[in-house]
Amino acid sequence: DTEVTQTPKHLVMGMTNKKSLKCEQHMGHRAMYWYKQKAKKPPELMFVYSYEKLSINESVPSRFSPECPNSSLLNLHLHALQPEDSALYLCASSPAGVTAGNQPQHFGDGTRLSIL
Amino acid sequence: GNSVTQMEGPVTLSEEAFLTINCTYTATGYPSLFWYVQYPGEGLQLLLKATKADDKGSNKGFEATYRKETTSFHLEKGSVQVSDSAVYFCALGVKNYGGATNKLIFGTGTLLAVQP
Numbered sequence: 001d002t003e004v005t006q007t008p009k010h011l012v013m014g015m016t017n018k019k020s021l022k023c024e025q026h027m028g029h030r031a032m033y034w035y036k037q038k039a040k041k042p043p044e045l046m047f048v049y050s051y052e053k054l055s056i057n058e059s060v061p062s063r064f065s066p067e068c069p070n071s072s073l074l075n076l077h078l079h080a081l082q083p084e085d086s087a088l089y090l091c092a093s094s095p096a097g098v099t100a101g102n103q104p105q106h107f108g109d110g111t112r113l114s115i116l
Numbered sequence: 117g118n119s120v121t122q123m124e125g126p127v128t129l130s131e132e133a134f135l136t137i138n139c140t141y142t143a144t145g146y147p148s149l150f151w152y153v154q155y156p157g158e159g160l161q162l163l164l165k166a167t168k169a170d171d172k173g174s175n176k177g178f179e180a181t182y183r184k185e186t187t188s189f190h191l192e193k194g195s196v197q198v199s200d201s202a203v204y205f206c207a208l209g210v211k212n213y214g215g216a217t218n219k220l221i222f223g224t225g226t227l228l229a230v231q232p
Contacts (some may be wrong), residue, residue, distance in 0.1 A: 004159075031217040042205055042222035043160070050216045090159050100218045101211035102148045102167045107159040 003027055004108035006091050012114045015081060021111045023074040023091030030096035032074045033105060034066060037088040049074060050096055081115045088112050118143045122206045122223030129196055129230050137191040137226045139180075139206035148209040149173075149182050149189040150220070155202045163191075163204070196230045203227050 004025045013019050023032070030051050035043035048056035049068045063085075065077040074091055092105040123138040141149065148167045152160040164173030169184035178193045189206060206223040 006159075033217075040225070040227075042225055043220075045219065048212060048217050048219075050212075055217060056212060092160075094218060096216045100216055101209060103218060104148075104150055104162045104165050104209070105218070105220060106162065107152075109157075109159040 004091055004093055004106050006089075006108035006111050008111055009109070010112050010114075012116060013078070013081065014116050015083075017081075018077070018079045020078065021076040021089055021091075021113075023076075023108060024072055025091075025093040025106070026072055027093060027106065028071075028095075029093035029106070030071060031094045031100065032068060033092040033094075034074070034076055035090040035092065035107075036085075037090055037110070043090055047076075078113075081113075083115050086113055086115045118147065118208055118210055118221045120206050120208050120221055120223040122226055124224075124226070125203075126227040126229055129228070131198055131230055131232050132195045133230075135191070135193040135196045135200075135228070137204055137206075137228070139189045139191065139223055141187050141189065141206075141208050143187075143208055143210065145210065149180070150207045150209060151178070151180055151189070151191050152205045152207060152222075153202045154205065154225075160205065196228070198230045198232055201228055201230045 032049045034046040037043040047066045052068045067075040088110045090110045092107045094103045094105045150165045151163040164175045166173040166182035172181045203225045208221045
């Protein structure tokens with residue numbers, strides 16, 4: 001069983017819709033991450049939150065809007081997506097702080113997003 | 117810069133065969149190294165890790181040794197099972213700018229197919 005929970009597992013939306021992806025962890029981790037993964041490729045980093053503040057945005061288009069309302073939750077708000085945004089969206093978490101470089105990230109099972 | 121090179125797949129083996137998946141890296145500083153496994157329709161699971169040179173990570177019969185002299189972290193298992201069929205990612209972990217979070221640099225992934 002994964003300790004990072006993502007909902008929904010599947011999402012189909014039109015290009016004009018607004019939807020949100022949710023991620024929750026209760027491991028006390030203060031670093032949280034969003035990744036996009038296309039088929040047969042490794043995950044690509046999108047956003048990093050550190051202590052509930054956005055610390056890294058990997059030049060992601062503004063149609064993706066992250067939010068970290070508290071230390072356990074991470075959201076990804078979607079609006080006006082394109083067909084090429086269809087992918088598996090993964091959330092991950094890890095301990096933050098001085099030992100961060102040695103810490104593994106723990107991944108959820110992802111949300112499979114399809115844009116019609 | 118930091119990068120990971122992983123052997124191309126797919127790797128097809130018979131049950132009980134010996135497995136090696138090669139992984140080499142280039143890095144500045146002293147990264148941590150990880151192997152992640154992704155089963156069909158799931159997220160990434162941490163398989164094993166090593167945080168410094170000569171460390172050996174092991175889990176579920178899989179092993180990998182952090183070799184600084186050859187900049188390698190090859191994954192091995194003595195006897196594979198059908199249930200080991202998955203995609204395996206080698207990853208290098210470094211601190212992000214500011215130091216409170218980390219960044220994973222992934223290899224391209226290797227698909228392992230084990231036949232009964």
